[in-house]
Amino acid sequence: MSLFDGQSELIENILPYDGVTSYYGKVFSEKESNDFFNRLMREIEWKSDQAVIFGKVIETKRKVAWYGDEPFSYTYSGRTKTALPWNETLLRIKEKIEAVSGESFNSCLLNLYHDGSEGMAYHSDGEKDLKDNGAISSVSFGAERKFNFKHKTTKELVSLILENGSLLMMKDTTQKFWLHRLPTTTRVIKPRISLTFRTIEKSR
Numbered sequence: 001m002s003l004f005d006g007q008s009e010l011i012e013n014i015l016p017y018d019g020v021t022s023y024y025g026k027v028f029s030e031k032e033s034n035d036f037f038n039r040l041m042r043e044i045e046w047k048s049d050q051a052v053i054f055g056k057v058i059e060t061k062r063k064v065a066w067y068g069d070e071p072f073s074y075t076y077s078g079r080t081k082t083a084l085p086w087n088e089t090l091l092r093i094k095e096k097i098e099a100v101s102g103e104s105f106n107s108c109l110l111n112l113y114h115d116g117s118e119g120m121a122y123h124s125d126g127e128k129d130l131k132d133n134g135a136i137s138s139v140s141f142g143a144e145r146k147f148n149f150k151h152k153t154t155k156e157l158v159s160l161i162l163e164n165g166s167l168l169m170m171k172d173t174t175q176k177f178w179l180h181r182l183p184t185t186t187r188v189i190k191p192r193i194s195l196t197f198r199t200i201e202k203s204r
Contacts, residue, residue, distance in 0.1 A: 014149075014158055014160065015149065015158060015174065015178065016156065016158070018151065018173055018174075018176075018177035018178065019170070019172055019173050019174030019175075019176070019177050019178050020170075020171050020172040020173075020174060021149070021168065021169065021170045021171070021174050021178075022168070022169050023160055023166070023167075023168050024100060024101075024166065024167040024168070024169070025163065025166055025167075026163050026164070026165045026166050027096065027097070027100050027139075027165065027166065027167045028096070028141075028165035029165065030164065030165065032165065033141050033164045033165030034141075034164075036089065036092075036093060036141050036165075037141040037142050037164075037193060039089045040089060040110070040141065040193050040195075041112075041191075041193070043087055043089055044065045044087075044110060044112075045065055045084060046063035046064070046065055046110075046112055047063060047064060047065065048060055048061070048062070048063060048064075049062050049063070049064040049111075050079050057079075060118075061114065061117075061118050062111055062112065062113055062114075062118045062120075063111070063112035063114075064081075064109065064110060064111055064112070065084070065109075065110040066081040066082070066083050066084065066107070066108075066109055066110070067083055067084050067085070067086055067087075067090055067107065067108050067110070068083030068084075068085075068086070068106055068107030068108065068200065069083075069086070069106040069107065070083065070106075071083050071084075071085075072106075072107055072129070072200045073129070074107070074109070074127065074129050074200065075127060075128075075129065083107055090108060090195075093139060093195060094108065094197060097137050097139060097167060097197055098197075100167060101135065101137050101167070101169050103135040103137065103169070103171075104199070105135075105137065105197035105198055105199055106199055106200055107197070107198055107199070107200050108195050108196065108197045108198070109195075109196045109198065110193065110194065110195050110196075111193070111194045111196075112191065112192075112193050113143075113145070113182070113191060113192045113193075113194070114191050115143075115188055115189050115190065115191060116143075116145070116184055116185035116186060116187060116188030116189065117184055117186070118184065119181065119182040119183050119184040119185075120181055120182040121181055122148075122150055122179040122180065122181040123179060123180070123181070124152075124175045124176070124178065124179050124180070125170075125175050125196075125198070126175050126176070129200050129201065130198055130199065130200065130201070131198075131199040131200070131201050132201075133171065133172050133173060133175075133176075134171065134198065134199045135169055135170070135171035135198075135199070136169070136170045136171070136175075136196055136197070136198045137167060137168070137169045137170075137196070137197045137198075138162075138167070138168045138169070138170070138194055138195070138196045138197075139165075139166070139167055139194065139195040139196075139197070140162040140163065140164065140165070140166050140168075140192060140193070140194055141164060141165060141192070141193045141194075141195075142164060142190060142191050142192040142193050143164070143188050143189075143190040143191060143192040144161055144162065144163050144164060144188075144192075145161070145162050145182055145185075145188060145192055146159060146160075146161055146162075146182075146183055146185065147159065147160055147161070147162050147168070147180065147181075147182060148180065148181050148182075148183060149178050149179070149180050150178065150179045150180075150181075151177060151178055151179075152177055152178065152179060153177070162194075182194075
């Protein structure tokens, strides 16, 4: 199943079952999107991501950053990060996303992919720090990239293109039943920034 057309309108649940994921298309204008992209490139404290694979610490080309209401600790891929305080640009984006989605978020994980050679393998965002079945809103600025979902049991695939200034929201049981990835490609030579707004549960 592919969803490449008519993406300027909200798609109510692009998943066929076992989860709720909505693609809102472009929620920022082209001018706003390009301005935010440039600001994020300059202002964010980007660092190479690290993961522990077979006991070894691997450093990725992809850059990451972690921001939030408080200095939340967030552990994934065997590494723990501490959230930095929001800056004005992130708060402006967050306000818009919350207004559009009707959800609220207390943190944001950012990824900088320099070109299509950098991506993300299939995974689900099921870390214990995250709100159970909570919404995760993914905002894209920069290069358009293909995005895939794969059901953990049936292996059914759903694909779409994430546009510059677009919003994708995953919630309910999506993370329990579906994997998602950003596949690599030789066709994309420009960078993309993704912001995944999420909710950390302090009591967990």
